Amino acid sequence: MNDIVFALTVLRETGSTNDDLKAVLTSNITSDAGILNFHGYSELAFVQTAGHGRFERVWDSRYGGLYLSTLLFMQKLGQLNLTAVVIISSLSVMEAIEQFCGKEILKIKWPNDITAYGKKLCGILLQTIAGSPGTPVIIGIGVNVFNEINKNKLRDSAILEPITLKEITSRNYFESDIITLSNEILSRLNYNFKKADNGHYDEIFSKYNSRLLYTGEKIELFNRIEDGEKIAEGIFYGLDKNGFILIKSENLSEPAAYPSGEIKKI
Ligand code: BTN
Numbered sequence: 001m002n003d004i005v006f007a008l009t010v011l012r013e014t015g016s017t018n019d020d021l022k023a024v025l026t027s028n029i030t031s032d033a034g035i036l037n038f039h040g041y042s043e044l045a046f047v048q049t050a051g052h053g054r055f056e057r058v059w060d061s062r063y064g065g066l067y068l069s070t071l072l073f074m075q076k077l078g079q080l081n082l083t084a085v086v087i088i089s090s091l092s093v094m095e096a097i098e099q100f101c102g103k104e105i106l107k108i109k110w111p112n113d114i115t116a117y118g119k120k121l122c123g124i125l126l127q128t129i130a131g132s133p134g135t136p137v138i139i140g141i142g143v144n145v146f147n148e149i150n151k152n153k154l155r156d157s158a159i160l161e162p163i164t165l166k167e168i169t170s171r172n173y174f175e176s177d178i179i180t181l182s183n184e185i186l187s188r189l190n191y192n193f194k195k196a197d198n199g200h201y202d203e204i205f206s207k208y209n210s211r212l213l214y215t216g217e218k219i220e221l222f223n224r225i226e227d228g229e230k231i232a233e234g235i236f237y238g239l240d241k242n243g244f245i246l247i248k249s250e251n252l253s254e255p256a257a258y259p260s261g262e263i264k265k266i
Contacts, residue, residue, distance in 0.1 A: 008182065009043045015050040016061075017043045017069035018127055018140035025071070025132045039190050040071035040136070044182045046175065051142065053123050055224050055262075064147030064164075066178045070186060073134035077197050082128065082137070083243035084205075086111050088196050089124055089139050091208045092188035097122065097143065099184055100177075101168050107213035109160065110245055110263055115213055119163035120144075141185060146173040159225055209238045218266045221247060225262045232258060233266070 014020055020043050045068075048061030061067050072085065080088075090112040097114060098106060105116045114122035125140040144164040166173050196204055214236045221232040237246035237255045244257035 007041060008186065009041075010179065011043065011045040013047040013049065014043075014045045016048050016052060016140075017045050017067050018052070018125060018138050019050070021069045021071055021138045022127070022129060025129050025136055025138075039186075039193065040073060042068065042070040042186055044068045044179070046178065053125055053142070055226075059123065059125075059142050060147075060150065061142065062147050064145055064173070066141070066143040066145050066181055068142075068182050068185060069138055069140040070189065072137045072139055072189075072193070074137060075134045077193065080193075080196055080201065082126070084196060084201060085126060085137055085139075086124075087208045087239075087243060088192050088201075088204055089126070089141075089189060090114065091204055091211070092192045093122060093124060093141055093143075093185055094211065095192075096181060096184040096188045097165070100165055100181065105168065106211070108208060108211050109213045110239070111260075113160065114143075115160065116163055116168050118160070118213065120160040121163050121165065121168070139189070143181065145178055145181070205239075205241075205243075212236075212238055214263065214265055219247065219263045220266055221245065221258055221261045221263050223261055225264055231261055232256065236263070 021041065024041055047063050048067045051059035051061030051067060053059040074080065090108050094106050094108060094114050107115050109115050112124040113120050122141065122143040127138040127140065129136050129138065144162055146164060146166040149162050149164065192204055215238055217236055218234065219236045220230055223229050223231060232247045232249060234247040234249035237248060240246055240257050244259050246255035246257055248255035
């Protein structure tokens, strides 16, 4: 799926590709009159010195990983809301990674981690920038490709253990693979956002729902895992039509819907 050419800046090293895109937006480079496409500027870095993830966690970004951010202008995407952006971007990134390894081993941990064998292969950070023209969303994607992983430092122990593409596929990876994967991700994002905008969001939503990790299993829902504040506990039923997570607790006859949080398998 590489027939579209994207404007992509490739950097050897930067602080954070998400922060760089934020700086682009606040520099007034975009204006209401100037935004033509829903899909804007993209930046790829081979190293980040200040990579960050959800809930202000540090994203270890040493050489060998893919660190990519791209701008999306919601104003150009009709009816799609932020939940739809989470769903479309996760599915697109997973489909891109599928080009490198078996489809059956990849699952999405709600809301937007891509996992293999229950370990974290990729994280996605969406950031909205209030007050900027076009209602921009920065989609930041980190994939463990052939980076060395410091399992103690990388993430809190309560969160998923990391895994790399190299470990999964047992072959060598190079910078050229990171560029190929990055182009594949951008291409899938473009394809799926267009598709959703053309009235086929339901199809994307069902695919996403069918690939969720822990479906039918017992989970806990937290605001943020490290804080330990549990919101619910029960069997995971996937997402409802609004994109809310469905959990059936023992004391309820039907699953209840929750809009946000972080899940953990019991
Ligand atoms: C998470 O799982 O918490 C999301 C991690 C997102 C990391 C990516 S790497 C590219 C972009 N730049 C950042 O600083 N973060 C995102």
